[in-house]
Amino acid sequence: MEGGSQRRTIRATPALLKDLRTLRVLVFHPDDADGKQLTQQLQRIGCQVQAFWPPLPTLPEGVDVIFLAVRPDSIDVGFEWLKAEEVPTIIAVVTYENPTIVETVLHIGSQAVLPSPVRSFGLLSALVVARQVHGEIKSHVRKVRKLEGKLLGVRRIAEAKGILMRTRQISDGAAYDLIRDQAMSKRVTTEEIAAAIINANEILSLGKR
The missing domain is CATH 3.40.50.2300 (Response regulator)
Known part of the structure; x- marks a missing residue:
């Protein structure tokens, strides 16, 4: 090395x-x-x-x-x-x-x-x-930012899966498959679909508070 x-x-x-x-x-x-x-x-x-x-x-x-x-x-x-x-x-x-x-x-x-x-x-x-x-x-700063972006994406996907699992009563794997399928059909990243799910959930939750 x-x-x-x-x-x-x-x-x-x-x-x-x-x-x-x-x-x-x-x-x-x-x-x-x-x-x-x-x-x-x-x-x-x-x-x-x-x-x-x-x-x-x-x-x-x-x-x-x-x-x-x-x-x-x-x-x-x-x-x-x-x-x-x-x-x-x-x-x-x-x-x-x-x-x-x-x-x-x-x-x-x-x-x-x-x-x-x-x-x-x-x-x-x-x-x-x-x-x-x-x-x-x-170079190190760019790598750190890239890793931070990936970590944020992982967290968003985990949060979006949790929302789908609660609202649709589905398993972890099924929730991820749903996110992935939506990403493929819309030609965007899974992170973007996850962010959209989180935003939509926050909007729908406003009236319940």
């Missing part, structure tokens, strides 16, 4: 390297030596780079990566874009370490950390690793 995961990572790496020139990158960093070095190195890699300080309250569309300077003067800034469902890859740029800085790095969901002073060595690796981690997180 572990070997398969490693092989998938190795196969993904060339694609990540190839896609670097298509990345839209925001650099939220003061216009100092580190900020200039970071911007220049990203441009040499081929990324499409824009630099701002202080950080923007809202993000332009299509941003893939954010390099964010985590500094005492920016720690208390609430970034609304962090609350969005789809957040770009975030790489924290830190000048020094203390518990508050580390806590902030974790709070913003950084996928990599770039230490200051910024050097050309290590930047490419941080970018590729962060993109890899970000992609894996998104």
Whole structure:
């Protein structure tokens, strides 16, 4: 299992390297030596780079990566874009370490950390690793949502079967067969038929309360 995961990572790496020139990158960093070095190195890699300080309250569309300077003067800034469902890859740029800085790095969901002073060595690796981690997180989120959807569907079918068993005095198997047959005849999923049964039961139950 572990070997398969490693092989998938190795196969993904060339694609990540190839896609670097298509990345839209925001650099939220003061216009100092580190900020200039970071911007220049990203441009040499081929990324499409824009630099701002202080950080923007809202993000332009299509941003893939954010390099964010985590500094005492920016720690208390609430970034609304962090609350969005789809957040770009975030790489924290830190000048020094203390518990508050580390806590902030974790709070913003950084996928990599770039230490200051910024050097050309290590930047490419941080970018590729962060993109890899970000992609894996998104993949896991999609899988979790898919599983949650399946679980919800199972629960709805179980509830719909219970309604049919009570109202029609039929067995569990017969109730499921009825749901399945309706789904096939209407060319919809069994989950949709189950949801319709539950909704209809709730409507019919209103007058009995």
